[in-house]
Amino acid sequence: MKRVGRFYGVGLGPGDPELVSLKAARILSEVPVIFVPKGGRESRALSILKGIVGEEKEIMELSFPMLEEDEGKWERAASRIWERLSRGEDCAFAVEGDPLLYGTFTPILSIFRHRFPEVEIKVIPGITSLSAAAASIPLPLARREERLAVLPAFYEKNGLEEVLQKFDTVAFFKVHRSLERILNILERMGLSGSCFLVEEVSTGRERVIGDMEEMRRAKPGYFSLLLVRRAR
Amino acid sequence: MKRVGRFYGVGLGPGDPELVSLKAARILSEVPVIFVPKGGRESRALSILKGIVGEEKEIMELSFPMLEEDEGKWERAASRIWERLSRGEDCAFAVEGDPLLYGTFTPILSIFRHRFPEVEIKVIPGITSLSAAAASIPLPLARREERLAVLPAFYEKNGLEEVLQKFDTVAFFKVHRSLERILNILERMGLSGSCFLVEEVSTGRERVIGDMEEMRRAKPGYFSLLLVRRAR
Known part of the structure; x- marks a missing residue:
């Protein structure tokens, strides 16, 4: 055979x-x-x-x-x-x-x-862009009793507020075409100061942005991730 | 200086x-x-x-x-x-x-x-036990429009049913002392056939269990993870 x-x-x-x-x-x-x-x-x-x-x-x-x-x-x-x-x-x-x-x-x-x-x-298995983005900031993804949610931003239409309330850290993948919509939700929820946009993580073109206005101007590409962390 | x-x-x-x-x-x-x-x-x-x-x-x-x-x-x-x-x-x-x-x-x-x-x-950053557990089965953690939740089993008292309904894959860390309680919830929700217990992943003592009765008898140690995947 x-x-x-x-x-x-x-x-x-x-x-x-x-x-x-x-x-x-x-x-x-x-x-x-x-x-x-x-x-x-x-x-x-x-x-x-x-x-x-x-x-x-x-x-x-x-x-x-x-x-x-x-x-x-x-x-x-x-x-x-x-x-x-x-x-x-x-x-x-x-x-x-x-x-x-x-x-x-x-x-x-x-x-x-x-x-x-x-x-x-x-x-x-490989190191995810999620772990690499958290490492670049650096920002804990989850400690002790905390919860982490990973969402595909492009497909998320409803229920985002609820996830943002119930999870300590929320990571949005595929955020490049949905960034403005999600930033508007975060602003409404008072989470403007709790998020980071990480582009092209771990490459020579890596960019980490923590300022909301700068994020709005960023026009991120395909390899972008938005991390939101309510917890301290 | x-x-x-x-x-x-x-x-x-x-x-x-x-x-x-x-x-x-x-x-x-x-x-x-x-x-x-x-x-x-x-x-x-x-x-x-x-x-x-x-x-x-x-x-x-x-x-x-x-x-x-x-x-x-x-x-x-x-x-x-x-x-x-x-x-x-x-x-x-x-x-x-x-x-x-x-x-x-x-x-x-x-x-x-x-x-x-x-x-x-x-x-x-490092490869997580989550990625390694998924690789061992192998089982997708998330595709396209799917959502992934990561929860610390030991600290989760309420609201598990809701998370299990709204996320395609749920990974329970720190499951060793809470396994029976979580398996009971999964059984009640008809998810008995959708979960895997992965112990000591990627080591010589690795064990992957997909059978509910065997999981109940497993007495997993500290380095254990329970993966639940509703999606096909």
């Missing part, structure tokens, strides 16, 4: 290639082929990878849809990975941050579970 | 020494002295450290209280670190997981901010 390759979902961390784990670095150096997601913008995963693996490594970029309606693209990406696994080659799919927290790895994982259940999947 | 040492809060990750970041490993090798928290049980941080730094490194264990009433112990620990910093030595305080998520680093950070504001503090 022909051996099928092992499939690694590897977290590359928030941006700084030095924030990759020793294990991720080892696995990326061992596998013959690495897949990375290619977004509409520059590929963050690719720029981190360049700081870790040598020039001779085969790196394949996979285009992904931002919209779920385009489901076929995930299937095609999974098929390209399967093509290599079925030849007996171990493959890594390397993504920024942690593979399982808003990562492009999660839809691939679910496709593999259904279509290719014979593939052994190993996930290597 | 005498130079004061720089103070690093370093995340060691969930347990496997290979899940430390390259940056954490570098800083731990560079600083002359490393402090680690010493709990009532075996020191997880110390066992991770032994896998990273050599025998010749000076490692100082600091005893910490589990109860906040014992506030003086934090102050004494901070004083011992300050003693070395004030001699111009760079120091690291190395903790399991991420320093800012339920870490023993957070009270130390707040004492330094107030008592020793002249000390430059750098936090090196």
Whole structure:
């Protein structure tokens, strides 16, 4: 029976290639082929990878849809990975941050579970942009009896006030298109002085903004996070 | 003017020494002295450290209280670190997981901010036990429009049902003394089939339990996490 390759979902961390784990670095150096997601913008995963693996490594970029309606693209990406696994080659799919927290790895994982259940999947966790953003400020995410909520700002329409009341720290991912709406809510709730916008965390372009007016002018990009902390 | 040492809060990750970041490993090798928290049980941080730094490194264990009433112990620990910093030595305080998520680093950070504001503090984020637990199963923490809540089980008395209804994934930290109470709630809510208990994640003693009856018999230790995921 022909051996099928092992499939690694590897977290590359928030941006700084030095924030990759020793294990991720080892696995990326061992596998013959690495897949990375290619977004509409520059590929963050690719720029981190360049700081870790040598020039001779085969790196394949996979285009992904931002919209779920385009489901076929995930299937095609999974098929390209399967093509290599079925030849007996171990493959890594390397993504920024942690593979399982808003990562492009999660839809691939679910496709593999259904279509290719014979593939052994190993996930290597990564440092999240959330931990890195808190470290940059630095600001505790949670102490002792405190609660932390992680929300996808873009999709949050209702109930934000309630979450902000009941959780000590709230982290908004995908905040770039929803920043003004969320800042308005925070201002109304008297939380203007309790929030930080962190852009491009741990990279050379990192910016940490704690001033509400400056945040309103910031026009943050895709790699932005808003941290709100009520607790002292 | 005498130079004061720089103070690093370093995340060691969930347990496997290979899940430390390259940056954490570098800083731990560079600083002359490393402090680690010493709990009532075996020191997880110390066992991770032994896998990273050599025998010749000076490692100082600091005893910490589990109860906040014992506030003086934090102050004494901070004083011992300050003693070395004030001699111009760079120091690291190395903790399991991420320093800012339920870490023993957070009270130390707040004492330094107030008592020793002249000390430059750098936090090196770490892979959380949450990311590592999700990777072990593997189970997505959040996709697209989904919400994640992180709760300290031990302190949660009311309102759990509401959080479980409004969040797609709920992670309970500090679950070892509250497991039965939380499992009862999950059973009442029809979520028995949607939870995993993960003990000692990424270590040789790791255990992942998805069966409710087995969880009830598990008697988990301090390093345990319960993940509940409603979403498919």
